[in-house]
Amino acid sequence: MNHSLHTLRMLLVATFAFAMASCSDNKAAVTPPAEIPIPVMIQSVVTGDQGRILQYSGLIASNAESHLSFKIGGMISRIYVKEGDHVSAGQLLATLDLTEIDAQVQQAEQNVEKAQRDENRLKNLYRDTVATLEQLQNIHTQLSVATESLHIATFNRQYAQIRASTSGTILQKLMNEGEYAAAGTAVLQFNGTSANDWVVRFGVSDKDWAVLHKGDKATVSIDAYPDQPFSGTITKLAEGADATNGTYPVEVTVSPAGHKLAPGLFCTLRLQPPSHTAYSFIPASALAEGEGSTGFVYTLNADKKTVKKIPVHVAFLQGDQIAVNSGLDHVQQVITEGVGYLTDGAAVKVHNAKN
Numbered sequence: 001m002n003h004s005l006h007t008l009r010m011l012l013v014a015t016f017a018f019a020m021a022s023c024s025d026n027k028a029a030v031t032p033p034a035e036i037p038i039p040v041m042i043q044s045v046v047t048g049d050q051g052r053i054l055q056y057s058g059l060i061a062s063n064a065e066s067h068l069s070f071k072i073g074g075m076i077s078r079i080y081v082k083e084g085d086h087v088s089a090g091q092l093l094a095t096l097d098l099t100e101i102d103a104q105v106q107q108a109e110q111n112v113e114k115a116q117r118d119e120n121r122l123k124n125l126y127r128d129t130v131a132t133l134e135q136l137q138n139i140h141t142q143l144s145v146a147t148e149s150l151h152i153a154t155f156n157r158q159y160a161q162i163r164a165s166t167s168g169t170i171l172q173k174l175m176n177e178g179e180y181a182a183a184g185t186a187v188l189q190f191n192g193t194s195a196n197d198w199v200v201r202f203g204v205s206d207k208d209w210a211v212l213h214k215g216d217k218a219t220v221s222i223d224a225y226p227d228q229p230f231s232g233t234i235t236k237l238a239e240g241a242d243a244t245n246g247t248y249p250v251e252v253t254v255s256p257a258g259h260k261l262a263p264g265l266f267c268t269l270r271l272q273p274p275s276h277t278a279y280s281f282i283p284a285s286a287l288a289e290g291e292g293s294t295g296f297v298y299t300l301n302a303d304k305k306t307v308k309k310i311p312v313h314v315a316f317l318q319g320d321q322i323a324v325n326s327g328l329d330h331v332q333q334v335i336t337e338g339v340g341y342l343t344d345g346a347a348v349k350v351h352n353a354k355n
Contacts, residue, residue: 006219038346039351040307043333048281049278054204055268069188071160071184072096079173169191171191196254285339
């Protein structure tokens with residue numbers, strides 16, 4: 001019995017030793033799997049000197065918009081227009097009651113006539129040596145003063161009426177007939193409709209102001225004409241910031257191109273200042289990491305099977321494109337898809353490459 005047990009133990013030990021040896025041989029024979037290439041897509045780097053496109057919004061206005069008033073005070077006799085009326089240059093819009101004003105003109109005319117009679121009488125007396133030269137000079141001065149008073153009264157009568165200085169539209173009637181209008185008080189809000197009067201006014205940041213210039217072109221999109229782009233030009237660029245909001249006022253003159261425009265139309269503007277700096281443009285999806293103006297992109301190594309991580313400096317973001325001003329020298333292509341799975345030196349396989 002003891003002999004049989006000893007024999008069984010020896011057999012088990014031998015079997016276990018053989019099994020351990022077999023497992024050790026199998027483990028040594030297994031080859032670790034190769035790194036699986038990450039599928040990626042690439043795209044060519046585009047170079048150019050196109051500057052950043054600036055986008056702003058504003059309202060259509062007119063340079064000819066003004067508040068019309070009488071030069072002198074008086075009772076409003078008639079207002080010949082209503083809000084929304086289109087008027088032509090020189091058209092009579094409103095007038096004061098001329099009773100008092102006409103009386104002042106007549107009084108001034110009579111003063112001139114009297115001064116002329118007095119001067120003629122003094123001239124005769126002076127020739128007869130009855131009147132002195134000083135008396136003649138004084139009456140001549142009185143005639144000059146009376147004549148100037150007549151000019152003033154006539155001028156005031158002329159501006160006791162409001163006439164349109166140019167063709168346009170009455171935006172608002174601020175006073176009514178029968179009211180007393182003090183000198184210079186606005187009676188009508190008027191908007192000229194000259195083809196060159198339509199503008200958009202808005203404020204820009206200091207960085208944008210630094211790259212803009214008078215004469216730069218703009219593309220204007222007006223909501224009322226969604227499929228019709230309008231051309232514009234920067235005609236005014238402030239030399240100082242607005243104290244209320246810190247922005248720099250800009251005015252863009254808009255060409256209506258035969259379309260009807262009106263004050264208050266909402267629009268968006270795209271400004272593209274000229275650039276003298278060469279940029280490399282890549283899709284935004286190519287940027288692997290980014291903080292501030294720095295980031296990283298991946299490009300293929302010479303073997304076309306692995307990638308290299310490259311630091312870049314981002315100039316600006318424009319739509320789905322990134323303008324890079326350093327870091328991509330001699331780099332012709334960047335990885336645009338699969339970027340999130342990559343590390344420096346990772347194995348890749350390019351699928352459906354974009355050129």
